[in-house]
Every structure is written in structure tokens, then in C-alpha cells.
Amino acid sequence: MMRPVERFPLFARILHWLMAAMILTMLFVGIAMVATVEPAYHRLVDLHRPLGICILLLAVVRLVNRWLIRVPPLPDTLPPALRVAARLSHVVLYALMIGLPLVGWGMLSAGAYPVAMWPGFALPPILPHDPALFAMLRHLHTWLALALFGVVLIHLAAALLHGLLLRDGVLPSMTGGRTG
Template sequence: MRPIEHFPLFARILHWLMAAMILVMLFIGIIMVSTVEPAYHRLIDLHRPLGICILLLAVVRLVNRLLMRIPPLPETLPPALRLAARTSHIVLYALMIAMPLVGWGMLSAEAYPVVMWSDFALPPILPHDPTLFAILRGLHTWLALTLFGAVLVHLAAALMHGLLLRDDVLPSMTGGRRHRAVDDPAS
């Protein structure tokens, strides 16, 4: 079976949509912690439903990823970088799912509703418990910092593949043209 050259269009759309949503969410979170009333409440009103949307899309993306074939990593990639690529993707998926769940649990523990829109709020997933709220709030912050770091590493790896290695990893996710080897007769 011939290897595929690009991620399927649906996977690429999910990837770039979620990348934008996660960056927006991280910046909303950063601004939120340094903002006062009433801007804080407007930001939180964006933060909660966006987090739940990220959670839902992450689950869709994970299921899609488990069901589809993906382009192989280049043969020239050293084993350590192959392991780093696989590990970083596992970490990113775990964070995309854990962050919103911890946030939802944190709000549930403080008895705050997760309002998706004016007449619809999600049910609590944990009982009201101020101690649990404090623990989850700290965990949510650390997960956010970890996600920010993982996004930076992911971006650095994409730039490394696109600008330094000039291999087919970045074009496989952008849908762009694949690089041809110098000795490739098709070039």
C-alpha cells in the first residue's frame, strides 16, 4: 500500500481550527488573570464555552486520528526525534482533553455553572467542595503553562521541519507541495 502524502483534509481543518482556538484560549486566560470587572466576566463568558468546544473537538480529533492513516515520518529522521514527535503528540492530545475537563471540574467544585449560551449551562461534574476547587484551580494553571510550552515546542518543531530539515512533515499538514529529493527522478 502506497503511503499517503498529506493528512486528510478533515484532519488538517481540525488541526488548524484547534490551533487557532487554543492560541485564543491561552491568550484569553493570560489576559483574564490580569483583568478586573467587568472585562473579566466578558472574558470568562468566552473562556468557558471555548474550552468545552476545544474538549469536544479534541475528542473528535482523537477518534479521527485513531481511524485514519497518516503520512509517515521521514526515514531520515533520527529515532530520538521520532520518539519526541510521538510523545509530543500524546502530550498535546492529553492536554487538549485534560485542560477543559479540569476547568469544568474546577467550576463544578466552586458551584459555578459552565454557561454555553444564555439559556444553556452544562451540569456539574464534581460536587461543591472549596478545597477541591483550590486544588483544581492550581492544576488548571499548571496545565495551561504546560500546554503553552507544548505549543511552543510544537511550533518550533514545525519550523525546524519546514525551514531547516526541509522534509515533508510540514507540507503534510499544510497540504502544500512535498519536497523532492535531489536524486528523485520525479523532481
């Protein structure tokens, strides 16, 4: 008999869904930035920078919360390979949610561009001005964003697998629905 999967705490669920919306917004804003010209480009950049920093801060909060609060165990029926894949995908997601904004911040610092959070307030640079470093970090930022997009798609596919095919309670544990 399969034991019911517990629910994630409300705070963890709120952080999860808030960040899911922010990350999807950020990915699509990033795509739009690449395909857009003046003046819409600057409006998108003005959204992209503070949203990235908010994602970074919330990812750190999520990581601390995950260390402090026990998460529901995966179902006993989940094969070992899927258990490893689930754990690895979460490590990659956290690494990208923290690494991608830091690379973006470093890229802007190396390019001598301010990370304006709102009018009159910009974050300090975290790297020295260096055009070659800016170019390398810009390339890395693009590839990390593509990797994040791929991992988000895999995460969504896994959620649908749990919710529609396996029906093992994993999806409702994050949506707040019935897990039993």
C-alpha cells in the first residue's frame, strides 16, 4: 500500500509558485529582449534586472527554508533512478536560480552597467570593469538561461508525470490539493 505524501508547508508552496511565475516571466522577458529594438528593449531591461535580483534573493530564502524545514519524502513506489533524477534536478534548479542572476550581475558589473533596482538605487558592482569578462559572462548568461529553460521544462514534465500518470501524491503536495 502506498503511503500518502505529506504536503509542503504553506510558505514553501508560496515561494515555489511565486518563483515559478517570476522565472517564467524572466525567461520570456529575456527572449523578448533578444528580439526587441529600442525603446521597448530598455523597458524590458529595466524589468529584467530587478526581477533577476528578486529571484536571487528568493532562491536564497528558499534554500535556507529547505535546509530548516523538512520536505515531504518521495513516494516509496518511485524507482531509484527517478529518485536520483528528482534530487539532481532540484540541485540544478537551485544552482541556476542562484547562479544565473549572479552571472548577470557580474556581467553588468564587468560591462560597467548599473544594476538599477528602481530610480535612484543601483546595486554596487561585484566585478571590475573588463570588456573581455563582460563578453564571456554575457555568453555564459545566455547558455545558463537556456539551461534553466530546459530544466524548467523537465520539471514541468515531471510534475505532470506525477500528477497524471503516477498519481502518487507528489503534485498535490506542492499545489495544496489532496495527497491521499
